[in-house]
Amino acid sequence: MGQYVVIGLGRFGESVARTLSSLGHEVLVIDKSEEKVQEIADFVTTAIKADAQNEEFLRSVDIASYDAVVVAMAQSVEANILVNMLLKDLGVKYIVAKAQSKLHGEVLEKIGVNKIIYPEWDMGERVARALTMSHNILDYVEISPEHTIVEIAAPEEFVGKTLRQLDLRARCNISILAAKKGDNVVVAPGGEYIIDRGDILVAIGSYRDLRKLENKI
Amino acid sequence: MGQYVVIGLGRFGESVARTLSSLGHEVLVIDKSEEKVQEIADFVTTAIKADAQNEEFLRSVDIASYDAVVVAMAQSVEANILVNMLLKDLGVKYIVAKAQSKLHGEVLEKIGVNKIIYPEWDMGERVARALTMSHNILDYVEISPEHTIVEIAAPEEFVGKTLRQLDLRARCNISILAAKKGDNVVVAPGGEYIIDRGDILVAIGSYRDLRKLENKI
């Protein structure tokens, strides 16, 4: 299993740390707030109260030996940039950092941060797209300008029909990649698959066609 | 096309507004900061400087006639909750709101907000999962505890082989749902599909199997 460091326990950092832990990985979290460190201590491998700008401290935990470090403190752009520069200098193998703005992110790219995250920007795009599709859309991945994968709750009109009867590919250029009943998933369901009430369909098509589909119904 | 209102032009709100606009929908944005309103004015249908807690104002723009309202101001939990309550009372059809914390979100659910967004929490989960998979993972959707869809850059070892040769389904229970060369996407590629350098594969499998796959290579 992997070994990761998360610096900063804001909402983003805490979520990264808890998710990594729940997936079975080893997680060291660092935060300058005693309270935050105490709160998460039972849920991660190690939680240490420290200032991430302290080079001595980072060396003492052998930070370069980890698979990756996630820099999740972003309110102070200065502190974020300096910590990232320090990690780079210490030879950390892979750095993921949250950025406050596009300009901040550009600086991080220049200093060699491997992956830059803009949580609010990215979620804004996802939410906007999901909102315009349907209130049935549960998740959304854009594969290309012409292809989007969506998870959509099966509309009432589809219930009881087979995929062959619906003939989505011919009628509106949409393919059903998978169908989910509860936690049970059928990958690449055949034409004989019957849609039940409550099914979740994983569909691929263009944004325009997916929107047309749900305007028809 | 749809008609939407976005209240609050933080990073999340601005991203929602710009994305909705770029998708061709009508967008009214409301923010109490003159500067923010000016900055976005050319990119949306209408941008108005106003305080969203002002009921008179909301009635004057006929806010209940819109398809949905996105409440993207979340720094003041109090203001966020009160604006949401006001929108509900004014008969807004569908409300999406950003929440600061789980407790805040719980209140919003109780007052009838339709969809609650936790951008930092959700992105934290996505980033953690993508991080542990591979630095090749471009995007990630969890369909069920046993099925995840990932977009992954084709590893060197796959280049020049056909899907039949790789036999991923038999060897590690992974199906390739689509393959992308640049913007060109092949949905449900057949066994004869040859993987090129630079291809992006859209694969489905369990978290464990997808991780095993990329540990083998």
Ligand SMILES: Nc1ncnc2c1ncn2[C@@H]1O[C@H](COP(=O)(O)OP(=O)(O)OP(=O)(O)O)[C@@H](O)[C@H]1O
């Ligand atoms: N130099 C530092 N060393 C260690 N921890 C730090 C340092 N600076 C800030 N932190 C911690 O980082 C955490 C996140 O801080 P910050 O205010 O930057 O979050 P944020 O970007 O607003 O978070 P989010 O939006 O994810 O909730 C806080 O818990 C804070 O104590």
Ligand SMILES: Nc1ncnc2c1ncn2[C@@H]1O[C@H](COP(=O)(O)OP(=O)(O)OP(=O)(O)O)[C@@H](O)[C@H]1O
């Ligand atoms: N009562 C209000 N009426 C209108 N606009 C408001 C009101 N209160 C806050 N805003 C605006 O909402 C925007 C977002 O504010 P807020 O500080 O809540 O964002 P945030 O949640 O930190 O944003 P981000 O999406 O960047 O994380 C600001 O531009 C602010 O001017």
